[in-house]
Amino acid sequence: MAENEKIKKLSIVISKGSLEGVYPGLIMANGARMAGIEVNVFFTFFGLDAITKKKMNNIKVATVGNPALGIPTLIGALPGMSTIATNMMKKQMEELDIPPVPEFIEMISDAGGKLYACLATVEMFKLKKEDFCDQLEDILTVGDFYNLSAGGQIIFT
Template structure:
């Protein structure tokens, strides 16, 4: 593969605040950094939970309406089901040495990846810069995110 065909920059948008919504983007961002690819991760809507200090340790698996789990909706909606599935998933990830969300964010940042929050969503949820983890590089408008992403690939997870 010639140099002009290699991906040099990737911008990943994370919009969901569940474990299964956040991890694909984090894994892709970390993998890109390990391959020497410039990475911007843009968190919007409930994806902000992954970088909000009060919520980033408490993300859960969404069991209702998640056909990949194979549970009928009635079973998936039972009290405690989301907590049970979340606990099992976290145990499996720990066995596979997949870091928890805060550690993953830190790894990506330490490797040179950039972490951004969506200004419109921050304002909508009435959040402030101090509500976010220390790795936050900035709060951007969508236009600023597109400018930052120019010349690269954009992935929406």
């Protein structure tokens, strides 16, 4: 890409269902929309939790197998550790005026970002369109997502 050429289209794949897995993609999508960049967000596997009505308000920090937290896996596996870590992270995000997942999803959609679910994962998890938030644009195959992303950048978070 030439030095003076700007990104015009960005497609982001969100595949993890933890706070630290969902937020990077949402922050990037929101930032891109604020910069006038066309944005498509493709949710697959546990990333679907961010747009599933029953789960989007209850996304937690993964404390087991997360070396970035700096706590041993054995401690992270103790009952309540994920809740404690999640509450601490949500408090810090609130102090920074970072919205909760459902509000973030709504902001991205209201700004013109398009949200899509992966058909294969939706079928695997036996979900239906009505299981998802109203902001979901459509349920697509991977091929459809690639076609939608043509000419742009794809980022996997």
